[in-house]
Amino acid sequence: MRFTIQSKAPNSLARAGTIETLHGIIETPAFIPVGTKATVKSVATDVIENKVDAEAVLANTYHLYLQPGDEIIRKAGGLGKFMNWSGPTFTDSGGFQAFSLGTVKGRGKKIVSEIDSLAVSADGGILPTFANSKTKEELPQARGNGEVDSETMMAKIDDDGVTFKSIIDGSEHRFTPERSIQIQHNIGADIIFAFDECATPGADYEYQKKAVERTRVWAERCLDEHKKLGVGSLKLESALFGIIQGGRHEDLRKQSAQDIGAMDFDGFGIGGSFDKDDIGTAVKWVCEELPEGRPRHLLGIGEPIDLILGVANGVDTFDCVAPTRLARTGAAYIYPQPRVGLGSSSGKTRINLLNAEFKDDFDPLDPTCDCDTCKNYSRAYLAHLFRAKEMLGATLLSVHNLYFLVHLVKRLRTAIIEGKFEEVKERILKDFA
RNA sequence: GCGCCGGUGGUAGAGCGGUCAAUUACAACAGACUGUAAAUCUGUCGCCCUAUGGGCUCCGUAGGUUCAAAUCCUACCCGGCGCA
Numbered sequence: 001m002r003f004t005i006q007s008k009a010p011n012s013l014a015r016a017g018t019i020e021t022l023h024g025i026i027e028t029p030a031f032i033p034v035g036t037k038a039t040v041k042s043v044a045t046d047v048i049e050n051k052v053d054a055e056a057v058l059a060n061t062y063h064l065y066l067q068p069g070d071e072i073i074r075k076a077g078g079l080g081k082f083m084n085w086s087g088p089t090f091t092d093s094g095g096f097q098a099f100s101l102g103t104v105k106g107r108g109k110k111i112v113s114e115i116d117s118l119a120v121s122a123d124g125g126i127l128p129t130f131a132n133s134k135t136k137e138e139l140p141q142a143r144g145n146g147e148v149d150s151e152t153m154m155a156k157i158d159d160d161g162v163t164f165k166s167i168i169d170g171s172e173h174r175f176t177p178e179r180s181i182q183i184q185h186n187i188g189a190d191i192i193f194a195f196d197e198c199a200t201p202g203a204d205y206e207y208q209k210k211a212v213e214r215t216r217v218w219a220e221r222c223l224d225e226h227k228k229l230g231v232g233s234l235k236l237e238s239a240l241f242g243i244i245q246g247g248r249h250e251d252l253r254k255q256s257a258q259d260i261g262a263m264d265f266d267g268f269g270i271g272g273s274f275d276k277d278d279i280g281t282a283v284k285w286v287c288e289e290l291p292e293g294r295p296r297h298l299l300g301i302g303e304p305i306d307l308i309l310g311v312a313n314g315v316d317t318f319d320c321v322a323p324t325r326l327a328r329t330g331a332a333y334i335y336p337q338p339r340v341g342l343g344s345s346s347g348k349t350r351i352n353l354l355n356a357e358f359k360d361d362f363d364p365l366d367p368t369c370d371c372d373t374c375k376n377y378s379r380a381y382l383a384h385l386f387r388a389k390e391m392l393g394a395t396l397l398s399v400h401n402l403y404f405l406v407h408l409v410k411r412l413r414t415a416i417i418e419g420k421f422e423e424v425k426e427r428i429l430k431d432f433a
Numbered sequence: 434g435c436g437c438c439g440g441u442g443g444u445a446g447a448g449c450g451g452u453c454a455a456u457u458a459c460a461a462c463a464g465a466c467u468g469u470a471a472a473u474c475u476g477u478c479g480c481c482c483u484a485u486g487g488g489c490u491c492c493g494u495a496g497g498u499u500c501a502a503a504u505c506c507u508a509c510c511c512g513g514c515g516c517a
Binding site: 033035037038040041058060087090092093095096099100101154167168193196198243269271272274276297298299300301302303306310318319320321323324325326327328340352354355356360378386389391393394 | 465467
């Protein structure tokens, strides 16, 4: 893998560049669609390539390890071949799942729940049942700190790794930094991530500090294992990115960035489950500290405004489930625009197609958008698909939302190269403020 | 014409003397979603108000029994089935 910075925006951390991989070039900054289980949900790879214009896709180690199993993907010739994606690929390490399964965060008002048991759902899948749902406030601090001692939790973290229950069949499994790297080598993505501990943003300072230290130790172990494995049987040369943690604490973020930045990683991931306010603080602290010549990926972010702020603060690549998840429930990103006769959708940056006002709205989703969905289908038709529960709705909206974010970031890239980043940033920011 | 069964909120369909403005599902209306346990989850869903409380109307229609009726009785109207 080779990273080249083409141009930098003056008085800003923003930069435009290229990441060259075995499977093609990623022009940065770039928004990378998430394809957790080796599929960007509801969208075929040729559409991701030709209609969304994505630079790469990101899959997940945890999910692919459980199903279909990393051996199968290795036999298929690696992730890209398996899913018919010829471009660059990423895999996340599974560290985030250790966090999200360990603390079970927010579905609706049941912020955190104790999982009572696993039950078979109507469609034959296995679902946990939430017998003693509690709000965040009611939970003991220890649970928020990841000290998940309860037998009923889905994951337990210790200094050596994470033991977790399969979301598919409840069986017990264990990830260590070494194991995560081994699995990721079998999956064979171009860019893989170190196995980190992602503490909940609500955890206290002491716990965050511990997570930073654990992440540092695990990072070294990942690097060792990665070097030991070399190019492996697949002969796919993966680049390994180290992950920075530290929550919302400046000293911890800088410490983590120095720790990880000093190691022999090909690039970096910034983890930690952010909300909007953290981009200008935590992300900035980290990017100021990291060595300039290696790419930075902001894990799990974001919304349009997050992407703009992320680029401005030195991030090169992003991934986020929001565009596809929102699409599946009928929500679409749009550029705010005054719409005559449509008071409530006027000026919005996101609309819900299930709202009654779109039943007979025959305009495109976003008249300023050049995606296939906007060029060919009306809001009324999309609204109908969602009301009728036709799966094409999810596909068409996913294409739009992905296109929207991918091209938003492409616009920023062009602006950086043309020396107009501040101007373009301010203009778009004003739209989304 | 006789007999039996049935008529419940937008729909289906529970309830069959008080805990019923009425279970549940669907529909409808709104909200949430940031390294995907997510084609998911949450809320509202008779009307009105000085709204974690109060008032009014309500289970085909009209009467009646009862302290109390969607629930029991009578008549009528409507629907289904059976027999003439």
